[in-house]
Each structure stands twice: as structure tokens, then as C-alpha cells.
Amino acid sequence: MIAVEQLTKSFGDRAVxxxxxxxxxxxxxxALIGPSGCGKSTFLRCLNRLETPDAGRVRLGDLTxxxxxxxxREQQRQLRLRAGMxxxxxxxxxxxxxxxxxxxxxxxxxxxxxxxxxxxxxDLLRKVGLEGHADHLPGQLSGGQQQRVAIARALAMNxxxxxxxxxxxxxxPELRDEVREVLSQLADEGLTMLLVTHDxxxxxxxxxxxxxxxxxxxxxxxxxxQLFGNPRLPRTREFLERVH
Amino acid sequence: xxxxxLSVTSADTLADVRARGELRYGNxxxxxxxxxxxxxxxxxxxxxxxxxxxxxxxxxxxxxARFVQNNWDMLLPALSDPEKFDVVIAxxxxxxxxxxxAALSRPYFAYGxxxxxxxxxxxxxxxADLRGRPVGVLSASASHRLAEAAGAVAxxxxxxxxxxxDLEVGRLDAVLTDSPIASENLKSHPQLKPAGEPFEPGYxxxxxxxxxxxxxxxxxxxxxxFLQDGTLQRIYSRYGLWNTQQETLATWxxxxxxxxxxxxxxWTEWRTYVPMLLRASITTIWVTCGxxxxxxxxxxxxxxxxxxxxxxxxxxxxxxxxxxxxxPLLLQIYFIYFGLAxxxxxxxxxxxxxxxxxxxxxxxxxxxxxxxxxxxxxxxxSEAALALGMSQWLALRRIILPQGLRISLPSVTNDFIAxxxxxxxxxxxxxVELTKEFQIRALDTGDYxxxxxMTAAIYFAISYLASLGAGWLExxxxxxRR
Ligand SMILES: Nc1ncnc2c1ncn2[C@@H]1O[C@H](COP(=O)(O)OP(=O)(O)OP(=O)(O)O)[C@@H](O)[C@H]1O
Ligand SMILES: [Mg+2]
Numbered sequence: 195m196i197a198v199e200q201l202t203k204s205f206g207d208r209a210v211x212x213x214x215x216x217x218x219x220x221x222x223x224x225a226l227i228g229p230s231g232c233g234k235s236t237f238l239r240c241l242n243r244l245e246t247p248d249a250g251r252v253r254l255g256d257l258t259x260x261x262x263x264x265x266x267r268e269q270q271r272q273l274r275l276r277a278g279m280x281x282x283x284x285x286x287x288x289x290x291x292x293x294x295x296x297x298x299x300x301x302x303x304x305x306x307x308x309x310x311x312x313x314x315x316x317d318l319l320r321k322v323g324l325e326g327h328a329d330h331l332p333g334q335l336s337g338g339q340q341q342r343v344a345i346a347r348a349l350a351m352n353x354x355x356x357x358x359x360x361x362x363x364x365x366x367p368e369l370r371d372e373v374r375e376v377l378s379q380l381a382d383e384g385l386t387m388l389l390v391t392h393d394x395x396x397x398x399x400x401x402x403x404x405x406x407x408x409x410x411x412x413x414x415x416x417x418x419x420q421l422f423g424n425p426r427l428p429r430t431r432e433f434l435e436r437v438h
Numbered sequence: 439x440x441x442x443x444l445s446v447t448s449a450d451t452l453a454d455v456r457a458r459g460e461l462r463y464g465n466x467x468x469x470x471x472x473x474x475x476x477x478x479x480x481x482x483x484x485x486x487x488x489x490x491x492x493x494x495x496x497x498x499x500x501x502x503a504r505f506v507q508n509n510w511d512m513l514l515p516a517l518s519d520p521e522k523f524d525v526v527i528a529x530x531x532x533x534x535x536x537x538x539x540a541a542l543s544r545p546y547f548a549y550g551x552x553x554x555x556x557x558x559x560x561x562x563x564x565x566a567d568l569r570g571r572p573v574g575v576l577s578a579s580a581s582h583r584l585a586e587a588a589g590a591v592a593x594x595x596x597x598x599x600x601x602x603x604d605l606e607v608g609r610l611d612a613v614l615t616d617s618p619i620a621s622e623n624l625k626s627h628p629q630l631k632p633a634g635e636p637f638e639p640g641y642x643x644x645x646x647x648x649x650x651x652x653x654x655x656x657x658x659x660x661x662x663x664f665l666q667d668g669t670l671q672r673i674y675s676r677y678g679l680w681n682t683q684q685e686t687l688a689t690w691x692x693x694x695x696x697x698x699x700x701x702x703x704x705w706t707e708w709r710t711y712v713p714m715l716l717r718a719s720i721t722t723i724w725v726t727c728g729x730x731x732x733x734x735x736x737x738x739x740x741x742x743x744x745x746x747x748x749x750x751x752x753x754x755x756x757x758x759x760x761x762x763x764x765x766p767l768l769l770q771i772y773f774i775y776f777g778l779a780x781x782x783x784x785x786x787x788x789x790x791x792x793x794x795x796x797x798x799x800x801x802x803x804x805x806x807x808x809x810x811x812x813x814x815x816x817x818x819x820s821e822a823a824l825a826l827g828m829s830q831w832l833a834l835r836r837i838i839l840p841q842g843l844r845i846s847l848p849s850v851t852n853d854f855i856a857x858x859x860x861x862x863x864x865x866x867x868x869x870v871e872l873t874k875e876f877q878i879r880a881l882d883t884g885d886y887x888x889x890x891x892m893t894a895a896i897y898f899a900i901s902y903l904a905s906l907g908a909g910w911l912e913x914x915x916x917x918x919r920r
Contacts, residue, residue: 244821271827279825285818289841299826302836344822351827 195220195386196241196355201250201261203233203240210236211247212410218355218403221384225391225401225418229433233410234390235282238357241388242277243270255354275303278348282360284340286332292319292343293328299351318346322376338369342376355386362393374399394437398422406430451524451646452499452653461496461503464523466510468597472622472677473529474505487618490673491546492527495644498660511577511596511877514539515886517645524653526645529616531580533640539884541650542643543657545690546670548683550636551581552620554613556605556629562612563634565590571611574601574868578881580640581614590614593788593868594878600776602627604868607779609788616640618679639683641690704879704888711879712892718875719896725792725871726861730854732797737804745809746834755805762802767863771795775867792864796857803853811846812838844915851908855901872896 196218203211210233218224226234240247241254247261254276259265287295296315300306306314319325322342332340341361348356361377362370374396381387381400391397397404398418405415406425414421414430425431455461465474465488474486484505496503506523508516513526517540532542555562562568565588573590575581576598585592593610595601601613602623613620617636624630644661646654664670665688674680704711743755762770775791778784786794815838823833862873870878876893880886 242825244825267829271829274825275827279822281818281822281825283818285816285822287819287822287837288816289837289844298836299828302832303827347826 197253199251202248210410220386222402223381223387223400225389225397225404228407232407235359238359242274276354278353278356280344280348280358280361282364284344286340288332291329295343296346296350318349322346337365338372341373358389360390451650455524459501461501462506462523463492463525463527464506464508464513465528470598472618487673487677488527494669495660529642530645531640532643540645541648541654542645544661545641545643546661547642548687549617551638552617552636553633554620554630555633557631568612574610574613578878585614595868607785703885715875718870719872721871722861726857728793729796733800733804736801740805741808759802759805762799767799770799788867788869792869807846807849812842814845815841855904858900
């Protein structure tokens, strides 16, 4: 489903990703953990090319995209259509209501009719428990509600995989559960998700596999039980102790 | 001296002049040949029959003459300030209107009104032939009054030069001007010819503050002496201006009824002046609205080119913005109206040139307003749009611009209100808008206070309505966001 080979990325002479390999099966939920600054966000952003990777290869379903700048706009768009993105800071469109945010993609990118787009958006808002907030602007929603709208917005494009960059980190602890709830339901439904998180509780609850990234490399991976219960490497143990 | 009927208090300007050794006279060097102009060979020196007359007059008083530059329109109002100059020697006509504003000497120069037309014009010999047709005149001059009275469409200019070029290129059907100006300019405009004989004799006089009776007497004596000893004849002959008309100066008598005209004030005759000002404000409004419409649209194009254009277009947009922001609007108006007509034969109407100049100039400001607004949209907004699968253009159109333009809206509406006031500058291309109408009528009546209050009230009403409209628009856009 997803296969990343030898992905590298530097900012100036700082090598952030130093050859990351990762494969993920359809329906699998992978949690990516690692110390701050180890390149987790950069990795996600390279996957949908919000950053341009220097080298390596990303395969997503039938689409194969090489690193570097020689990628057509159309290929890049195809990649982004298949990989939905949820940001730590939500980034809802500030001038649009919750409903309009979710309709925006179907209406203007997939070019569905207004009625179809609205029906799809209302379904998704119901699914994330926000059917009563359809007409609210982002400023009138709590962080947890905004993040659930952002998840609905990404899902409205029917992506093959959902990339989530610390979806609960910007939330007050008491608001995290509502988002965890939604993500866990999506995992149960078999959505393919690649999740960057410091929220070990969330990782334990929904991840099929946990990948530990350190210093631009995948250093250890396994099931949540293996990795959290009995990490192989001292680096991993050290990290887990610090986070707890 | 029967014309001397103004209030008499002891005045010592004459004593001041003698003590200082200098007679300071106000004039406008833009007056041009043959009145006052810069020597083409030595640009720092002034020539002209008025310059030489002033020199002779000062010499007669035992002092030197010193020229003080002042906008011609504002010479008489400025005379009331003793700090500026002692007298005005600037082709001021000896009319009841001017007598109401200052004391005037006996005439030192006689002239008539001369019609000037293009060589190919037939059947124009008098003003009556020009009813309903555009005639160039100097602002607040006798020509202006005569042209209006004859039913011609008076196009009002601030100087004696530009109406001849507009006559040449066909924007005017005729120019009505003082005979010396006509004969001087006919030399350099072979395509133009005089139409009919000079008519409506008039006289130029030296203007003096009413209290300066000693100075007035001394100047009158000097002029009388110059007529006796041939000084004026010598000076005027050098400029080809001595004629039989000038000979009547020696025997000139003030008209028996020539007391100062009763001052008209804006308040007593508001029924005349308010409609005049309101009519002129229509020009102000449409010039501003047209200019702003252009500025808003063209400014957006410039902002987008500057932010997202490919390199050469981006540089062009930056250059445009810097040039239009970095040069005076006045210069741009002259360039678009006179420059294009003379160099490229592109004869824009005054209205179109005004809208273009204001629009092209303000577009540079609006472009920067938009740019600031667009750049204030958080980066996450465009990342979210791109991550969703939007093209750059779609993200711009659907996500960035709606937010960026909303941010820049207050600055844009501010500029709109500022443009109402800036639009007064288009009066330099013979467009009579609110401020120009005010100037013309204020010079007629001398009532700067009353007319100024009326004009200010109209400007205020327009700006207030415009800001109400802007507020409504901003609230509406916010309501859209619910
Ligand atoms: N646009 C950029 N330009 C330069 N350096 C960058 C840029 N983006 C990220 N970096 C650097 O790359 C490194 C990895 O950043 P990244 O955001 O991927 O870390 P992260 O693992 O997501 O950390 P965190 O857990 O704090 O979110 C950091 O040192 C960061 O400073
Ligand atoms: Mg990060």
C-alpha cells in the first residue's frame, strides 16, 4: 500500500531524514514516535510533498514518485489526493463554516454538485459528532471540535491514507479524548492511517505497529506491546522513559 | 485721484521699502513671455516687460526690485501678508472685482481680449460664434467671465501655456486670452491664427495693500512720469507691444463710478453658489469612483504579479509600483494628459485622463495593500489547501484571496476616501471639480471663508457617506462569515 524507500531530506547542511524506509499495508495504522526534532513532521510532509524530498522513492497504491524536483504538478496533485493530511494546528479555512470546510474539496476539487458535496459533508460531520456545529466558523469551535472538522475535511476526499501530524498535541488534555475516540473508530473501520504522535495512550489504543524514528532514521519498530513493553534498544527505552 | 477711495490709515510700507532698499513684488514666473519668463540663455535670470517695468518702478523709488514667486491664483490673497511682498505686479486687471480686494494703481499697460483659433477654422470671428463650444481661458480672468457670459463652454486653465497645446491638438475650438499673450504665442504656434480684432479693452495695474496710500501715490506718480518720458514705450517696444492702445494710458481717467464693487458673500448668495459647488462635486465623485474602480482591479493584478508572477513579470510589477508610488501624482497627470497628446498624438479627454491618472497611481498603493493582506493570511491556510489537492491557482482563488482581501479592505476603503480629497489635483487639466470651483468662485467674491465652509461641508458629506458605505461593506463581509 505505502512503500517508502531511502527517503532523504536536508535543510541546508542539516540532514533531517537520512534514508527512511517504511512499508505499510492497506488498513494498517502505524504510529510514528521519536524525540522532538528527529524529523517526524518532515517525513510526513515529504510524503505528500509539502516538502520536496532530496532523494528516495514513495509508492502509494499505483503511484510511484521519485524524490527531487522532477515531479509534475499533476503527479504531485494525484499524490495529495490519495494522502489526506491532518495538521497539529488544524488549519481550518478561517473564512468558512465547518460545513463549508468539509464541502470545499468535494465541491471544488472533485467537482461534485453542491447537493452531493453537502450530503457528503453532513454525513462526515455526523460521523465526527458535529452535525450541530455545521454553521459555526472555526473561531466559534473548541480545539477538539476544530480537529474533528479537519479530520472530516480530509476524509471528504476519500483518501487512501490519512497522514496525521500530532493530532492531539495542540489540545487541552480534557479535549483529547473526543479526537482519540474519532480516530479509534476510523481505525476500527479499516482506514489506513500514518500517525505522528507523542500521545502514547493514543498510539497504544489504535496503532497496529509503532515505528521509532531517531535522528532521521527508523531505529526500531514493532507492535505496541513489543515496543512499549519490551523495547530492544537502549535509545528507545530512554525515550519512552522520558515521555512517561 | 478719484479712484483712491479706500480706507486711509497711515502706512509706512513706502518707508520700509526705502529703508530696506528693495521693492518686493509678487508675480508668477509661470506667466511666461512676454510678461515674465526665464532667459533661455541664462535660466537664472528673468526677462519680460513686467520685470523691466518693476525694475524701472523700483529705480524711480530709489531702490532695487526683488521678484517673489507666488502662485498667480493666490497673489491677491497673499498680498495681505506684509511679510511676503509689498506690491503685486502680475498682469492684474483693473476690474471692480480686483478693486474690492486691493488698492490698484493707475494702469501701466493696456490690452484687449483676443480670440485664437486653428488655421483651418472658418467662420469664427467673435465669441458669439463659439456658443456651446469649448474655449480655453485662464482661471478667474476677464476672458473667463466673457466666455461664460457668451455661452461658450469655458475650459479653465491655471496658466497661459497649456491651452495653446490643447487648441492645437483639437481639445479646444478656441482660446480667449489677453492680446499680449496671444501675439507672443502665435509666434511659436504656426498652426494657430488670431480670429477677429482685440475687443473689451482692459488695463493692468499694480496692486497695493489698501492702507499703503503713500506707496500708491508714489507708484502713480512714477507711472505718470514713465508715460511722459517714454520709459514705458521703450520697454514695451522691445517686446513688440507698443501700439495705439498704449498711447491712451497717458490720458486715462478712472471711470466715474469706479468705487470698489460691493463684496458678494457666499452666505447672501448661497442659492447661486451651493448649486455650483454641488454640480462640481459630481465631477469629483465620478472621477474618484472611476479612478478607484481602475485602481482596485489593476492593483489586484499588480499584487498577484508581484507575489506569484514569473520573474520578468514580477520585476515589471515591482518597477511599476515603485515608479508610480515614487513620483508625484501631478507629474503623472501632466504626462498622461499633455505628454501623450504631444508625443504620441493620443488625445485623451480630460475626464478620461483624470480617471486614468488617479487609477494608475492608486493601483500601486492598492497593490501594496493587497500584498500586505495576502501575506497576512497564515501559511497553514495555503498548506491545508494544497494538501487537500488544490492547484496553486485554486488555493489562491478559494482560500487565500477571500481572506487576504478581507484583511486589506480597511486600507483600501481608506484610500477611497483619501482619493476624494486627492482628486482636486485633476483641476490642472482643465477639469472643474469641487476644489477648482471653490477657487474660481472664491477669487470672484473674495469670500474664502464662506465658500470654504460650504466646500468643506460637501467634502465632508461625501467622505462621510463613503465611510458609511465602507462600514456597511465590511460588516456585510463579516456577516457572510456568520
Ligand atoms: N523549513 C525548514 N527549514 C529549516 N529547518 C527545518 C525546516 N523544517 C524543519 N526543520 C528542522 O528539521 C528538523 C526536524 O524537524 P521536524 O519538524 O520534522 O521535527 P519533528 O520530529 O516533527 O519534531 P517535533 O516533535 O518537535 O514536532 C528540526 O531540527 C527542524 O529545526
Ligand atoms: Mg513535528
